[in-house]
Amino acid sequence: MSEHRSTARHRRSRKLLAVGLPLTLAxxxxxxxxxxxxxxxxxxxxxxxxxxxxxxxxxxxxxxxxxxxxxxxxxxxxxxxxxxxxxxxxxxxxxxxxxxxxxxxxxxxxxxxxxxxxxxxxxxxxxxxxxxxxxxxxxxxxxxxxxxxxxxxxxxxxxxxxxxxxxxxxxxxxxxxxxxxxxxxxxxxxxxxxxxxxxxxxxxxxxxxxxxxxxxxxxxxxxxxxxxxxxxxxxxxxxxxxxxxxxxxxxxxxxxxxxxxxxxxxxxxxxxxxxxxxxxxxxxxxxxxxxxxxxxxxxxxxxxxxxxxxxxxxxxxxxxxxxxxxxxxxxxxxxxxxxxxxxxxxxxxxxxxxTGPRPTIGTTASAAADVAPKAAAATTLTVAKDGTGQYRTVQAAVNAVPANNASRVVISIKPGTYRETVKVPSTKPHVTFQGTGASRKDTVIVFNNAAGTPKPDGSGNHGTSGSATVAVEADDFQARNLTISNDFDERANQSLSGHQAVALRTAADRVFLDGVIVEGDQDTLLLDTAAKDRLGRVYVTNSYVVGNVDFIFGRATAVIDRSVITLKKRWDGTSAGYVTAPSTAANRKGILIANSAVNGDVSDRTFYLGRPWHAGGDASLDPQTTVRNTTLGAAIRTTPWTDMGGFSWKDDRFAEYRNTGPGSGSASGDRPHLTDSQAASQEVADWLAGWTPTAS
CATH class of the missing domain: 2.160.20.10 (Single-stranded right-handed beta-helix, Pectin lyase-like)
Structure with missing residues (x-):
């Protein structure tokens, strides 16, 4: 995603929306x-x-x-x-x-x-x-x-x-x-x-x-x-x-x-x-x-x-x-x-x-209409770089998943560094990437494409979304106990136009990331939907997201819960950045960061919590980020939201609720806080809208 946006489209201010919760029963x-x-x-x-x-x-x-x-x-x-x-x-x-x-x-x-x-x-x-x-x-x-x-x-x-x-x-x-x-x-x-x-x-x-x-x-x-x-x-x-x-x-x-x-x-x-x-x-x-x-x-x-x-x-x-x-x-x-x-x-x-509630307690893999049918039994495909598995690359295992599979396929990935790009197409739902090491750091999927990197076939550059190391376009995807990284070297590629380098892109519904590390610099985690009018829910828990510029961004309805958001310096050693850049459609939920920590080895008061991304200059969008019940490090600016591409953040939906830490601050015109009644409609369950993430 570019740091330079389209010309301004000015819109009237909106009040924070309160969306009801349609419940789903097991x-x-x-x-x-x-x-x-x-x-x-x-x-x-x-x-x-x-x-x-x-x-x-x-x-x-x-x-x-x-x-x-x-x-x-x-x-x-x-x-x-x-x-x-x-x-x-x-x-x-x-x-x-x-x-x-x-x-x-x-x-x-x-x-x-x-x-x-x-x-x-x-x-x-x-x-x-x-x-x-x-x-x-x-x-x-x-x-x-x-x-x-x-x-x-x-x-x-x-x-x-x-x-x-x-x-x-x-x-x-x-x-x-x-x-x-x-x-x-x-x-x-x-x-x-x-x-x-x-x-x-x-x-x-x-x-x-x-x-x-x-x-x-x-x-x-x-x-x-x-x-x-x-x-x-x-x-x-x-x-x-x-x-x-x-x-x-x-x-x-x-x-x-x-x-x-x-x-x-x-x-x-x-x-x-x-x-x-x-x-x-x-x-x-x-x-x-x-x-x-x-x-x-x-x-x-x-x-x-x-x-x-x-x-x-x-x-x-x-x-x-x-x-x-x-x-x-x-x-x-x-x-x-x-x-x-x-x-x-x-x-x-x-x-x-x-600590606190777990998505895997109190749930069953079968559920009501909003949740995909439970597979009778999961199929497991094994990936091992050393040849001891069925496949040597993750993409080869994905390719082996039958099209329109009705049951879950677990791709069990042995420890190692897999330098490749991986795409899970929309025709292959119910896929799980499971690292089998003792730590999420033991299994790493990594590549170094950037937006300005030329495609191998000479048909142009990858663009931001095309730079992803792992691209998920299939519903009901899960990943656990592994690292997804983009290690594009900005310092060595200053002449390259477009330094956005995505580690993970999701463009699907019911994506569940549990116990993962997603790391990069600019545009690390792209949380998208299959189309502007399509719902795309993502739940990230017990995880780390690492980056510096707009590194959690997109139009998905996404929750970062009980996780650590790690801020890192730019390629030249400077401290400056933006945590989120939502491009939420009107009347949808955007990005929710809850019960988490935002910190890193960066200078004090140098990072914004977010700014509104009106992709393509689309004035109909209504970007949203809520940060609540989260510990904010001293790196967060005292005025934590800022404008983008000529669009004012005050015309969109940015708010905090009961954050703590040296980067938190009292409510003001430049730092809106939710009221208790507003916060009651901005819980994790409201974002998930009837979907209960369940490990499978």
């Missing part, structure tokens, strides 16, 4: 609900049970680790509702109906449920798994309550948010995401919990045998409290959780018999409105073991009462201040259960990409 959901969105049809529930029990997905039968896995109090570990039917709900009434039932259930929450009244906490009964469908399961304005004696409950893969009533130290609204009073054997895993009026998690009144793992807890005051009892009873494991922009109770642990905290990441970003008062707190008679966690910028990162104990091992403290305490003897967690520690140095990157 096959089991269709069997339970029938054709309409109303009440459950009882006679169909048993049929749904038969379908799901025949081949229950792993997430429906998952069991807890840590203290929740310990056999005690008549309960053998924590497995939730795996022995019951799987039902899909999308209303508060149906969620409450199944959560409070006496029978075991696996309850899949598909879509956003807004609680009425605000602060409503559904009383969950024993033997339940409540799981969000991919990233689409949201509870807004309320949560769950587990009362005395409730046991064997799993709460996974949900976003529970926004019961906050505007009073920071709120004494009147005890609105929690998850509260338990006297419950046991509870597993809270892979949730996004934020912005509640009181606690995100409260483990109270002798609740015990609890594991809290792989959650993101953010934007809250009293975050995670444990105790409210004189009895030294609670056994709790807290591991691989990301505490981000939370003031206190991170957690506060009162009178816990055994509190095992490991591989957690506590982050207080400088320059934001929420400042930590303390991190991990051991109170009363608590015995705490604290291992291989990472504390960044926290005030009073570890504190204890005179009567409590803390044993610290292998923790990292970066930019912390105030109290950091340990003392006394505690216990050996391995006497109760086995576990493996990750390196503390790896915790920030591991948790930024791995």
């Amino acid at each position: 096959t089991a959901s269709l069997a339970v609900y029938g054709a309409g969105p109303g009440a459950i049809t009882p006679q169909l529930a048993s049929a749904a049970s038969d379908v799901t029990s025949a081949a229950a997905p792993a997430w429906a039968t998952a069991t807890a680790d840590g203290f929740a896995s310990v056999n005690a109090l008549g309960q053998n570990g924590t497995y939730g509702g795996r022995d019951g039917q799987t039902v899909t709900v999308r209303t508060q009434a149906d969620l409450e109906k199944y959560a409070t039932a006496a029978e075991p259930y696996v309850i899949v929450v598909a879509g956003t449920i807004t609680m009425n009244p605000v602060g409503k906490e559904i009383k969950v009964a024993s033997d339940k798994t409540i799981v969000g469908s991919g990233t689409s399961g949201h509870l807004v304005g309320g949560g769950f309550f587990l009362g005395q004696g409730v046991h064997n409950v799993i709460i996974r893969n949900l976003t529970i948010r926004d019961a906050y009533q505007g009073i920071w130290n709120d004494k009147d609204h005890d609105f929690d995401a998850v509260q338990m009073d006297g419950a046991h054997h509870v597993w809270i895993d892979h949730n996004d919990l934020r912005n509640m009026a009181d606690g995100l998690i409260d483990v109270r009144k002798d609740s015990t045998y609890v594991t809290v793992s792989w959650n993101e807890l953010s934007q809250n005051n009293k975050t995670f409290g444990i105790g409210w009892t004189e009895n030294v009873t609670t056994d709790i494991t807290i591991h691989h959780n990301w505490f981000r922009e939370t003031e206190q109770r991170n957690p506060s642990t009162d009178n816990a018999a055994h509190a095992h905290l490991y591989n957690n990441y506590l982050e207080d970003v400088a320059g934001t409105s929420i400042n930590s008062s303390y991190g991990n707190y051991s109170r009363g008679g608590t015995r705490m073991v604290l291992e291989n966690s990472y504390f960044q910028g926290m005030k009073n990162p570890v504190i204890k009462d005179a009567t409590a104990t803390i044993v610290q091992r292998g923790n990292i403290f970066s930019g912390t201040s105030g109290r950091n305490e340990s003392g006394g003897t505690a216990f050996d967690p391995k006497a109760y259960y086995s576990y493996t520690l990750d390196s503390a140095a790896n915790v920030p990157s591991l948790l930024k990409s791995g």
Whole structure:
């Protein structure tokens, strides 16, 4: 894509659009609900049970680790509702109906449920798994309550948010995401919990045998409290959780018999409105073991009462201040259960990409009309550069996929560097590129074409879109655990006209990139559609995108979620660039960056978050980029949006919401922020519009 655009076409300003979410249900959901969105049809529930029990997905039968896995109090570990039917709900009434039932259930929450009244906490009964469908399961304005004696409950893969009533130290609204009073054997895993009026998690009144793992807890005051009892009873494991922009109770642990905290990441970003008062707190008679966690910028990162104990091992403290305490003897967690520690140095990157809802939990490969039919069985083709596979090049394997294939073909690519260009044509849907190395860096597809590079047949230059190392034109494409790169050398090709050099171009719908690296300089990742009037959705997660000028661009409806966007200097060592350049059609969603980090080894205040690309001078376009709940490095300019090709960014759709970090800033005319009501319609699920990305 050129840095020089067409002449200006001036248009009237638009307000941010709020697009509704058409929900898609999994096959089991269709069997339970029938054709309409109303009440459950009882006679169909048993049929749904038969379908799901025949081949229950792993997430429906998952069991807890840590203290929740310990056999005690008549309960053998924590497995939730795996022995019951799987039902899909999308209303508060149906969620409450199944959560409070006496029978075991696996309850899949598909879509956003807004609680009425605000602060409503559904009383969950024993033997339940409540799981969000991919990233689409949201509870807004309320949560769950587990009362005395409730046991064997799993709460996974949900976003529970926004019961906050505007009073920071709120004494009147005890609105929690998850509260338990006297419950046991509870597993809270892979949730996004934020912005509640009181606690995100409260483990109270002798609740015990609890594991809290792989959650993101953010934007809250009293975050995670444990105790409210004189009895030294609670056994709790807290591991691989990301505490981000939370003031206190991170957690506060009162009178816990055994509190095992490991591989957690506590982050207080400088320059934001929420400042930590303390991190991990051991109170009363608590015995705490604290291992291989990472504390960044926290005030009073570890504190204890005179009567409590803390044993610290292998923790990292970066930019912390105030109290950091340990003392006394505690216990050996391995006497109760086995576990493996990750390196503390790896915790920030591991948790930024791995916490919160996963697209592969709570979903099935079969789904409603918006999702392609599930293949009876995937075919695997093996690529190995050394000749040990069926093919030596990736393109040769793509060529072997039959035209208009109805079932998925996995192209398994062994470690190595594959210097080639690859095209997946529109006639070959349901293709997966799967790197088989231990790291996404082990399998690399790379080439060095640029827009100005002459074509081998002498018919002109490649152009921007033609420069792509990998071009995907087929729907339902997936890529995992590999690197796609364009290593065009700008310094050595200064005489060449057109330095745009695309690593990956997508021009298809339902493209799922999970655990990949896409790297280049200018125009790294082109997210396009098959035609201007065609929808093209792309979901990128747990990934890295690297570049400098307009390096995430195009007209697709695209989400960069829980990923790292790495800024790099220009070929001549200068720092200047633009992260996004959307060319969105009117009434469509553009580029959404959510729950991610934007950083790099570049100079402060030198990069814009985006600018509007009116491709070909098309004034009918309405470019959109939203950046929300993301950590912005100091490289981001204080006025993060700019004009392009004579078109003003203020006439298009550019906004932020609740970003943090030194590159974030308060709302102004030059830095628009979404309101809470606008943000409610700009979640990841709204962008995906009924599609739930599922690994296959």
